[in-house]
Amino acid sequence: xxxxxxxxxxxxxxxxxxxxxxxxxxxxxxxxxxxxxxxxxxxxxxxxxxxxxxxxxxxxxxxxxxxxxxxxxxxxxxxxxxxxxxxxxxxxxxxxxxxxxxxxxxxxxxxxxxxxxxxxxxxxxxxxxxxxxxxxxxxxxxxxxxxxxxxxxxxxxxxxxxxxxxxxxxxxxxxxxxxxxxxxxxxxxxxxxxxxxxxxxxxxxxxxxxxxxxxxx
Ligand code: E4P
Numbered sequence: 309x310x311x312x313x314x315x316x317x318x319x320x321x322x323x324x325x326x327x328x329x330x331x332x333x334x335x336x337x338x339x340x341x342x343x344x345x346x347x348x349x350x351x352x353x354x355x356x357x358x359x360x361x362x363x364x365x366x367x368x369x370x371x372x373x374x375x376x377x378x379x380x381x382x383x384x385x386x387x388x389x390x391x392x393x394x395x396x397x398x399x400x401x402x403x404x405x406x407x408x409x410x411x412x413x414x415x416x417x418x419x420x421x422x423x424x425x426x427x428x429x430x431x432x433x434x435x436x437x438x439x440x441x442x443x444x445x446x447x448x449x450x451x452x453x454x455x456x457x458x459x460x461x462x463x464x465x466x467x468x469x470x471x472x473x474x475x476x477x478x479x480x481x482x483x484x485x486x487x488x489x490x491x492x493x494x495x496x497x498x499x500x501x502x503x504x505x506x507x508x509x510x511x512x513x514x515x516x517x518x519x520x521x522x523x524x525x
Pocket of ligand 1 (some may be wrong): 473491
């Protein structure tokens with residue numbers, strides 16, 4: 309499973325990238341706002357740092373506007389994936405932009421039917437939002453399962469990019485189901501390394517080691 313980092317914070321991306329943990333990056337208007345940076349400047353920096361796809365989101369609501377913005381965003385770097393919302397106009401923009409050989413990430417997906425349409429429109433990635441479904445008491449993980457089943461039934465090549473990840477369990481479940489990609493905030497990716505039994509075991513080993521009076525270096 310590929311790991312994308314869901315942030316526009318350069319330092320956080322760099323830290324994970326140094327460990328080889330970053331296969332791509334996703335941003336959205338809220339993440340750009342939080343970074344306090346200019347979208348083109350910060351996205352260019354990310355594109356230079358990362359080999360994989362870097363999603364940059366359009367803000368127009370009509371297809372023509374999304375297409376124009378998408379082409380403009382794609383000038384930032386060769387690894388830009390243009391992010392468009394899952395609306396009828398977003399699907400039109402997806403069809404045109406993928407026809408021009410751009411990578412397109414169709415975002416704000418909340419149903420299997422929406423995902424089916426995105427695949428038929430040729431999307432490179434579909435982004436189902438797990439956490440936001442969980443927030444309204446709908447099982448977000450069931451959506452990932454449904455999309456996996458439907459895409460496999462018909463051999464759609466659109467990659468399932470599990471998004472709106474809030475917990476490490478979301479990542480475990482998405483991996484178990486077979487999502488192609490997960491995009492998660494840096495803190496959630498780092499939390500994958502934590503386990504209380506690891507901490508407890510380490511504490512015991514260090515206490516016992518101290519009793520030996522030995523050193524390694
Ligand atoms: C995905 O591409 C989005 O940027 C992101 O995962 C949204 O997550 P949120 O629901 O935690 O804002």
